[in-house]
Amino acid sequence: MRSTVRRVSTRRSGARRHPARRRWAAALGVGALVVAGGGVLAGPAQALATASVPVDFPTHCIPPAIAGIPPIDGTTRAEITVDNAAPKVGETVTVTYTVIEAAASNPVDLALPADIMTPTGKVTVGGAQSASVTVAGPKKNDPVPGKGAFPSFSMTGTFTVTAPGQITLSPGDYNIHTSYIMELDTPCTVTDPPAPVSETIIATDEGGQVNERAIQLGAASGPSGEAVAVTGSKFTPGAAVTLAGRAGDRQTADTATVTADGSGGFGGRLTVTDPATTGIVAYEGGGWDPAKGAGPQAYTVTGGGGIPDGSQKLKTSVRAGTLSMIQDGDTVEMSAVDFGRGGASRGSLRTVTVEDYRGGPAGWSLTGKVTDFQGPGGATVGASALSWTPACATKAGSPSTCQAGSAGPVGSAGATLASAPNGTVTGGEFTVDARLALNVPAYTAPGAYSGVLTLTLT
Structure with a gap:
C-alpha cells in the first residue's frame, strides 16, 4: 500500500493551485486530498429427500465484446435432477443441470444454426457435504434467431457421496459457448450465491471405506x-x-x-x-x-485442434495489469461563509480516475474519510460536518459498470465514494467526482480551516 497525505495551507484570498497529476498504481492504492475552506469550513428439521423443482435466481451475464452491448442482469430458471436420490456413502451420483430459461439471449442480429452451442457450468453441493461439481453439455441446440432467446439446454457431471445425511443441490454459474464463424462465450454468474436449492437427496452410511x-x-x-x-x-x-x-x-x-x-x-x-x-x-x-x-x-x-496443411498457428498473450487511481490535483478550495450566519461551505472534489486493468473477476471500492477541520487558536469544525454527493461515469467499452456511492456524511469513519461489482470479467476506466459541503456553525471563529480527506482504493 502506498499512502500520500499532503497538507496545504490555504488563505482567504482563494488563490487557485494546479499541482501536477499524481498516480498511485497498486492492488491497494491510497491517495489524499487536503480540503480547505476559503474562509471557514428454531429446532432442526427432519431431513427428507424432495423431488426436484425448477428455481428462479438473478443472474449477471456478459455478452461477447463483439456484440457491443452492456452486461445483462436477468433471471435464470433452472432445475437439478439426479440418477439416485438415495445413494450410499461411497457411491457416485450423476447430476443433470437443466437451464430452462437462460437470462441471456443471442446478442447479435445474426441467426445461429443448430448444434453450435456448448454449455458448461457448476452445481453447488451443500448440507452433509460441500463441493462444486463441474457439468458440461453436448454441442446440441435448435437454431436460434437473431436476438432470439437461447433454447433450453442440459449439462451433466458426477460427484462421490462422502457423508451420510441430507445433501442439497443448487444451480451455479454457467457459460454458453458458441462455435459459429468465431468462438464466443457468454458467461453468466449467480448474482447472490448460492441459488435456491432445486434437489435434495438423502445419503445413507454403508459403513465401508470411503x-x-x-x-x-x-x-x-x-x-x-x-x-x-x-x-x-x-x-x-x-x-x-x-x-x-x-x-x-x-x-x-x-x-x-x-x-x-x-x-x-x-x-x-x-x-x-x-x-x-x-x-x-x-x-x-x-x-x-x-x-x-x-x-x-x-x-x-x-x-x-489440429493445424491444417499449409497453415500456421499464431499465438499471443494478454498481460494482466494493476488497479490504480489518478487524482487531478490535491487541494480543494471551498467557498467562504460569514461569521454569525454559518451555513454550507461548498466545493468540488478533484476528479479521480480509476483504472482497473487486472482482467480478473474482482470488483473495486473507492472509499474516503476525513479529519476534523483545524482552524485558528485551536478552533475546529468536526469531520461529521462534511458531506458529499458522489457521481461516477464509466468509459465506453469497459467490462464493469461504475456505481456512485450514496449522498451523505463522510466523517472520520468514512463512506463509499464509488464502486464496481465482482463479475466473470471486470475492468475498465472510470471517472469519479463529488460535490462537497461543509456545514459550518454560525459562530465559528473567523479564519482559515483545513482538513484531510483520504481516499482508499481496494
Whole structure:
C-alpha cells in the first residue's frame, strides 16, 4: 500500500493551485486530498429427500465484446435432477443441470444454426457435504434467431457421496459457448450465491471405506491445446498423482504428473489436446483406479485442434495489469461563509480516475474519510460536518459498470465514494467526482480551516 497525505495551507484570498497529476498504481492504492475552506469550513428439521423443482435466481451475464452491448442482469430458471436420490456413502451420483430459461439471449442480429452451442457450468453441493461439481453439455441446440432467446439446454457431471445425511443441490454459474464463424462465450454468474436449492437427496452410511479424494477444475471448457487448472484434496500425502483426460471409458494421451503435499492436496495444470475429451481424472498408481482416484470432472473442448496443411498457428498473450487511481490535483478550495450566519461551505472534489486493468473477476471500492477541520487558536469544525454527493461515469467499452456511492456524511469513519461489482470479467476506466459541503456553525471563529480527506482504493 502506498499512502500520500499532503497538507496545504490555504488563505482567504482563494488563490487557485494546479499541482501536477499524481498516480498511485497498486492492488491497494491510497491517495489524499487536503480540503480547505476559503474562509471557514428454531429446532432442526427432519431431513427428507424432495423431488426436484425448477428455481428462479438473478443472474449477471456478459455478452461477447463483439456484440457491443452492456452486461445483462436477468433471471435464470433452472432445475437439478439426479440418477439416485438415495445413494450410499461411497457411491457416485450423476447430476443433470437443466437451464430452462437462460437470462441471456443471442446478442447479435445474426441467426445461429443448430448444434453450435456448448454449455458448461457448476452445481453447488451443500448440507452433509460441500463441493462444486463441474457439468458440461453436448454441442446440441435448435437454431436460434437473431436476438432470439437461447433454447433450453442440459449439462451433466458426477460427484462421490462422502457423508451420510441430507445433501442439497443448487444451480451455479454457467457459460454458453458458441462455435459459429468465431468462438464466443457468454458467461453468466449467480448474482447472490448460492441459488435456491432445486434437489435434495438423502445419503445413507454403508459403513465401508470411503474414497474421499476429490478434484476441482479451474474451467469447465477450453479450446484444444489449452491448459486447465486442476486442484485436488484427500490424496495420500507425498504420492505421485497422475492428471489425465478421459473420453468415455478410455484415457486420452493428455497426462501430467503432480505430487501431493503433506496434507494430501495438490495444484497442477493439464494441457488438453484431444477434442474427444469429456472429463478429467486424477489418480494414484500406474493406471486409473476409482478406489485411488477422483473424477471424472466434466470438461468440454470448445474449439481449436489440429493445424491444417499449409497453415500456421499464431499465438499471443494478454498481460494482466494493476488497479490504480489518478487524482487531478490535491487541494480543494471551498467557498467562504460569514461569521454569525454559518451555513454550507461548498466545493468540488478533484476528479479521480480509476483504472482497473487486472482482467480478473474482482470488483473495486473507492472509499474516503476525513479529519476534523483545524482552524485558528485551536478552533475546529468536526469531520461529521462534511458531506458529499458522489457521481461516477464509466468509459465506453469497459467490462464493469461504475456505481456512485450514496449522498451523505463522510466523517472520520468514512463512506463509499464509488464502486464496481465482482463479475466473470471486470475492468475498465472510470471517472469519479463529488460535490462537497461543509456545514459550518454560525459562530465559528473567523479564519482559515483545513482538513484531510483520504481516499482508499481496494
